[in-house]
Amino acid sequence: xxxVTQIPAxxxxxxxxxxxxxxxxxxxxxYNLQWFRQDPGKGxxxxxxxQSSQREQTSGRLNASLDKSSGRSxxxxxxxxxxxxxxxxxxxxxxxxxxxVFGTGTRLxxxx
Amino acid sequence: SQTxxxxxxxxxxxxxxxxxxECTVEGTSNPNLxxxxxxxxxxxxxxFYSIGIDQIxxxxxxxxxxxxxxxxxxxxxxxxxxxxxxxxxLCAWSTSGGGYEQYFGPGTRLTVT
Numbered sequence: 205x206x207x208v209t210q211i212p213a214x215x216x217x218x219x220x221x222x223x224x225x226x227x228x229x230x231x232x233x234x235y236n237l238q239w240f241r242q243d244p245g246k247g248x249x250x251x252x253x254x255q256s257s258q259r260e261q262t263s264g265r266l267n268a269s270l271d272k273s274s275g276r277s278x279x280x281x282x283x284x285x286x287x288x289x290x291x292x293x294x295x296x297x298x299x300x301x302x303x304x305v306f307g308t309g310t311r312l313x314x315x316x
Numbered sequence: 317s318q319t320x321x322x323x324x325x326x327x328x329x330x331x332x333x334x335x336x337x338e339c340t341v342e343g344t345s346n347p348n349l350x351x352x353x354x355x356x357x358x359x360x361x362x363x364f365y366s367i368g369i370d371q372i373x374x375x376x377x378x379x380x381x382x383x384x385x386x387x388x389x390x391x392x393x394x395x396x397x398x399x400x401x402x403x404x405x406l407c408a409w410s411t412s413g414g415g416y417e418q419y420f421g422p423g424t425r426l427t428v429t
Contacts, residue, residue: 238417238418240420245404245425246422246423247322247406247420247421247423248360248406248408248420249420250418250419250420253416293360303350303362303365303375304360304362304418305362306359306360306361307359308358309359
């Protein structure tokens, strides 16, 4: 059974810092990995999707990497801003159906 | 462009009452549809997924059921709510086929009292 872990559970940084969020999964037979952002009381916003054949994806100040063999992904946020404050979730899709298995998230607080 | 709607946004229901949550997707056809629940202190859990009308699979045994009366409409129901059904319910869609992103709706906050 696939299990996804995110470390740290919470992170507080001053504005402008670069930061890394970590995601690990137990079964390396994934189809893709997706990073999401969730604001309090809101739905999920898809940030980046990495296919299993890819090593990384970039969108603006965000860069996600994937090392499938070691079961790890990182989300790098450059020059953090207070508007980046949210919970970040990673999720993996197995090679069967497209259902996502989610991690428990990292709650990020960026202080001005 | 595609959009996904959920309603109601919030709901407070007594134990034993019925439930109906609705999700609709616009701007795409034959999407895969999903219901997730996010309970307090727990991660997101897939409840149901559907690859077509009348093709619904349940991921966990529970007090809930799902139906897909139209291609882009997905409904989550219960005949009698339990306290443990409280949570944040999210609907999502993806393009049919494999390997595509899932896009989530705004969610419904359900409180069972």
